[in-house]
Amino acid sequence: VTRAFxxxxxxxxxxxxxxxxxxxxxxxVSPTGxxxxxxxxxxxxxxxxxxxxxxxxxxxxxxxxxxITNDGIGINPAQTAGNxxxxxxxxxxxxxxxxxxxx
Amino acid sequence: xxLPPPSRGPARLALLSGHYLYYHYGCDGLDDRGWGCGYxxxxxxxxxxxxxxxxxxGLAAVQAALEDMGDKPPGFRGSQDWIGCVxxxxxxxxxxxxxGRLCHVPRxxxxxxxxxxxxxxxxxxxxxxxxxxxxxxRSKALLGICIGSGxxxxxxxxxxxxxxxxxxxxxxxxxxxxxxxxxxxxxxPNSFYNLCLTSLSxxxxxxxxx
Numbered sequence: 001v002t003r004a005f006x007x008x009x010x011x012x013x014x015x016x017x018x019x020x021x022x023x024x025x026x027x028x029v030s031p032t033g034x035x036x037x038x039x040x041x042x043x044x045x046x047x048x049x050x051x052x053x054x055x056x057x058x059x060x061x062x063x064x065x066x067x068i069t070n071d072g073i074g075i076n077p078a079q080t081a082g083n084x085x086x087x088x089x090x091x092x093x094x095x096x097x098x099x100x101x102x103x
Numbered sequence: 104x105x106l107p108p109p110s111r112g113p114a115r116l117a118l119l120s121g122h123y124l125y126y127h128y129g130c131d132g133l134d135d136r137g138w139g140c141g142y143x144x145x146x147x148x149x150x151x152x153x154x155x156x157x158x159x160x161g162l163a164a165v166q167a168a169l170e171d172m173g174d175k176p177p178g179f180r181g182s183q184d185w186i187g188c189v190x191x192x193x194x195x196x197x198x199x200x201x202x203g204r205l206c207h208v209p210r211x212x213x214x215x216x217x218x219x220x221x222x223x224x225x226x227x228x229x230x231x232x233x234x235x236x237x238x239x240x241r242s243k244a245l246l247g248i249c250i251g252s253g254x255x256x257x258x259x260x261x262x263x264x265x266x267x268x269x270x271x272x273x274x275x276x277x278x279x280x281x282x283x284x285x286x287x288x289x290x291x292p293n294s295f296y297n298l299c300l301t302s303l304s305x306x307x308x309x310x311x312x313x
Binding site: 066068071072073074076077078079093095096097098099100101102 | 137138139140141144172173174183185186187188189190192193196203204205206207235236237240241242295296297300
């Protein structure tokens with residue numbers, strides 16, 4: 001989870017990067033790094049857990065948030081972190097979900 | 104389209120390429136007033152660029168897909184739960200429709216920051232853009248943009264909230280269900296917005312080349 005974004009970053013748009021560990025399993029997700037926080041997760045981790053952790057880090061509700069790539073591709077959270085990493089890379093954003101329906 | 108341009112002075116105007124169908128409340132016999140406008144805008148996106156109903160999923164199919172892909176919990180299908188641009192982009196990918204890229208506009212920022220992006224989108228052959236917010240919970244589709252001098256800017260808005268018998272394009276224009284709106288009036292500064300910008304998927308581009 002990248003904390004080193006400038007204070008002018010709009011509060012509803014947060015960027016983070018994550019990587020997956022292919023060789024060894026960790027007991028859980030954990031932030032690593034010094035200058036830039038990165039989220040390292042086991043490959044098989046459900047991406048819903050990544051979403052939940054990122055939401056907690058940025059203090060936004062996971063249930064009404066979504067993760068997208070930097071170029072705007074929506075990511076279905078119902079897959080493994082490894083799948084997401086392979087398909088979309090590691091530079092991601094968490095955004096609030098819009099919901100529309102009123103007349 | 105038959106609509107006069109909104110700006111009297113010099114302006115840059117870009118409209119979507121291709122064709123689309125206008126989906127709105129009740130257009131297929133399902134009474135979705137009060138909850139279906141996001142689904143109807145999504146259906147409009149699916150109809151692009153052919154402007155044909157083939158390949159456009161119904162509301163039930165959209166809900167089934169979201170539940171089956173795991174984005175929504177069991178029980179979502181058959182509900183009157185709202186969706187937004189994130190769900191729209193997932194469904195476009197799931198059903199093989201146009202590609203839908205998401206763009207987030209923070210609360211208070213307004214769409215003025217995104218005007219050049221929208222102009223490039225339409226000028227570059229892009230399709231309709233779904234718009235959804237939080238404080239502004241009325242779904243809409245953008246079909247074009249007109250950028251005048253200074254801060255003058257307009258968007259061509261397709262409103263899915265129409266309920267009634269089918270109307271001709273000129274009747275819909277006259278009644279305001281499709282028309283140019285000033286950007287500052289069309290968007291609520293108290294709302295954040297997500298945009299879902301459609302473009303030809305790689306499969307659709309290949310089909311065009313074949």
